[in-house]
Amino acid sequence: xxxxxxxxxxxxxxxxxxxxxxxxxxxxxxxxxxxxxxxxxxxxxxxxxxxxxxxxxxxxxxxxxxxxxxxxxxxxxxxxxxxxxxxxxxxxxxxxxxxxxxxxxxxxxxxxxxxxxxxxxxxxxxxxxxxxxxxxxxxxxxxxxxxxxxxxxxxxxxxxxxxxxxxxxxxxxxxxxxxxxxxxxxxxxxxxxxxxxxxxxxxxxxxxxxxxxxxxxxxxxxxxxxxxxxxxxxxxxxxxxxxxxxxxxxxxxxxxxxxxxxxxxxxxxxxxxxxxxxxxxxxxxxxxxxxxxxxxxxxxxxxxxxxxxx
Numbered sequence: 001x002x003x004x005x006x007x008x009x010x011x012x013x014x015x016x017x018x019x020x021x022x023x024x025x026x027x028x029x030x031x032x033x034x035x036x037x038x039x040x041x042x043x044x045x046x047x048x049x050x051x052x053x054x055x056x057x058x059x060x061x062x063x064x065x066x067x068x069x070x071x072x073x074x075x076x077x078x079x080x081x082x083x084x085x086x087x088x089x090x091x092x093x094x095x096x097x098x099x100x101x102x103x104x105x106x107x108x109x110x111x112x113x114x115x116x117x118x119x120x121x122x123x124x125x126x127x128x129x130x131x132x133x134x135x136x137x138x139x140x141x142x143x144x145x146x147x148x149x150x151x152x153x154x155x156x157x158x159x160x161x162x163x164x165x166x167x168x169x170x171x172x173x174x175x176x177x178x179x180x181x182x183x184x185x186x187x188x189x190x191x192x193x194x195x196x197x198x199x200x201x202x203x204x205x206x207x208x209x210x211x212x213x214x215x216x217x218x219x220x221x222x223x224x225x226x227x228x229x230x231x232x233x234x235x236x237x238x239x240x241x242x243x244x245x246x247x248x249x250x251x252x253x254x255x256x257x258x259x260x261x262x263x264x265x266x267x268x269x270x271x272x273x274x275x276x277x278x279x280x281x282x283x284x285x286x287x288x289x290x291x292x293x294x295x296x297x298x299x300x301x302x303x304x305x306x307x308x309x310x
Contacts, residue, residue: 004299007052010104011292012097015267016233019097020052020294021065023105033071034078038118041066041080042087047306049082051298054307060084060230063094067102070116076108078116085228085310089119090164092237092269092284096132099124100288119164131287134237138279139163139245143201150195153188163241163282165206167224168196172209177221179264182231185209189225208239213262221262228310234286235263241282244273248280 007025011018027045029037041049051057053064061084068078079098081088088094095115102108103126115122123135143160146168150156158170170192175184189207196204205227213220224232224239232239240261247253259271273280298305 004297007296007298009052009294009296010101010290011294012100012288012290014093014096014100014234014288015263015269015286016265017063017093018061018233018291019063019065019091019094019288020058021067021098021101022052023067023101026066026068029068031071034080034116034118037068037078038080038087041082049087050307050309051305052296052307053082054084054309056304056308057296058084058307060228061233063088063091065091065094065098067098070114072114072116072121074114075116075121076113077102080118083226083228084230087118088165090117090122090137090238092134092136092164092240093232093234093286093288095122095124095134095237096286097288099126099132100130100290103130104290129287131285133283133285136237136241136282136284137164138276138281139241140279141246141249144246144249146196146201148192148196148199150191153191156192156195159246160201160204161242161245163243163245164238166204167206167208167239167242168192168201168204169208169210169243169246172211172223177209177211177214177223177264182264185223185264186225186229186231189223189231190229193225206236206239208236208243210243213260215262215266215268217260218262218268219258219260221264223264231264233263233265234267235261235269237269237284237286240269240271240284244271244282245280248273248275
């Protein structure tokens with residue numbers, strides 16, 4: 001163990017969804033922008049991704065965030081997000097967790113901060129109560145009323161939209177959006193994703209099932225299935241951005257109006273948008289909590305040093 005590599009991280013959760021924020025000991029990705037750094041990470045250091053978030057150190061639900069020095073001196077950090085099976089262009093709950101971790105470490109204070117990601121620069125406003133408002137990348141609906149034939153279910157209709165990741169959003173009526181129905185919701189969403197990928201939309205790796213709000217003041221509730229078949233405990237920041245883009249296209253939410261998005265646990269994000277041509281620029285407000293300061297040890301002699309991969 002004297003030669004084990006030490007990784008320092010801050011663990012957080014945002015509305016119930018965990019993020020492990022790696023602050024020291026990550027791979028050297030060079031002085032590259034976030035997009036090129038992600039390519040190098042994926043090509044040369046994928047074992048590190050697996051070691052951080054997969055069992056035995058992590059779990060399928062955990063999202064990792066590698067914090068790097070930014071390229072632009074006007075930015076506070078550069079971040080690459082990853083999960084149990086791969087990489088994410090952006091991650092709303094994860095970004096809120098990153099901001100909470102940086103505040104905890106004393107690296108940032110209240111106010112506006114620019115964070116570089118592989119899909120573009122995000123602006124995060126840290127409020128006095130430690131809540132965070134993210135201004136996400138421009139979001140849009142790619143295809144409306146897409147009909148997909150799902151084995152064992154029948155025809156399912158929904159929208160394909162971008163909110164920093166690709167989503168298929170569809171209403172669900174026959175399974176309640178409650179935590180006690182997670183197994184049924186997971187099976188349905190996974191079946192939809194497989195059918196959708198085979199029927200013309202291979203880029204979609206998130207499925208968002210939605211229905212009416214269940215809390216006072218809520219606008220709607222969702223269940224989001226992530227790429228590795230884990231469900232999002234939070235209302236999903238990029239999924240909310242995709243939802244906002246669809247609502248705007250349908251004329252169901254005006255510019256500057258608030259949409260309160262509930263997740264499957266009943267926690268919520270508040271979202272608004274401003275128009276940008278045929279796209280929208282969403283803002284997402286939520287809060288993260290620090291759950292631990294972690295030193296991970298990577299020992300090459302450990303047969304599961306680099307995680308248990310799927």
